[in-house]
Amino acid sequence: MPTTLPTPIEFRLPQGWLPAQPEGFEAANVAFAAVHPQPDAGFAANITIDGEIPPDAVTLVDLANSSVERLREVAESVTVSHRREVGSADAPALTQRLTFSTVVDDTRRDLVQSQVYLSLSDIGDPHKRAVIRLALTATAAQHDAVLGAFQDFVRTVRPDTGEEV
Template sequence: MPATLPTPIEFRLPEGWLPAGPDSPDAEHAAFVAVHPRPDAGFTATIAIDGERLPDGATPAHLADESVERLRELDVSVDVTDRREVGTAEAPALTQRLAFSAVVDGALRDLVQSQVYLFVSDVEDARKKAVIRLILTASVAQHDTALRDFQEFVRTVRPDTGAGV
């Protein structure tokens, strides 16, 4: 069952990317998943969105570490190849890139996951904080091309105030 986000957002998908159906295995724990139009050797790159209320005392690095541990719980060896805290004090963010191998459809695949953590205030109560996580998962061969689309996508993500654009 798809998850829900702790605060509404709006975004625009890169050209060609398609929303995955709610019954897609990729959508099981995400609020939204989009798939790349061209698989690479049987693996389809995805962009996923999930989020949660910000736990008390949680830091961006703590949340990023939790993502790494969740992958490791799947018996996956994960390397954090890059991590940066970005943004401002008012709008902090964190990016990280993970490299791992996983069995997908019976074949071992080398994958890369680029994650962006956006820390936002609730649109109805600014005292409540949330984190929105944007995740690109792609094969090593397809990552750089898909990353350009992902960066385009990230630039479009913003709180949905209901005012329309």
């Protein structure tokens, strides 16, 4: 069952990507999922969105580390191949890229997951910060081909104020 985000957001899916029912080990925490229309060797690249309101002392690095540990519970050879804090003091963000192996539909796959953590002020209470995690998961062979679409998608994510633009 999909979850709801701690603060409403709006976004635009990359052209051709299709909304999907979240599945897999973190499905209970996923608020939205989309799949690429052209699978690579039977695995469809996917984008997922989830979020939380972490305790004040928890940093984006802490959340990223927790994500790595959760993935290690279900996958093998999990490696953080890239991590960088970005954004500003008012709107901090973190990006990280994970490589790992796992079995999907009885087939061992080498996958890459690019994650973006966005810290957003809660619309109802600006003193509360919500963290939204955007993740792209693709085969190692397809990742670079779909990364640009994911980056375009990330640039469209913003708080949903309910106002027409």
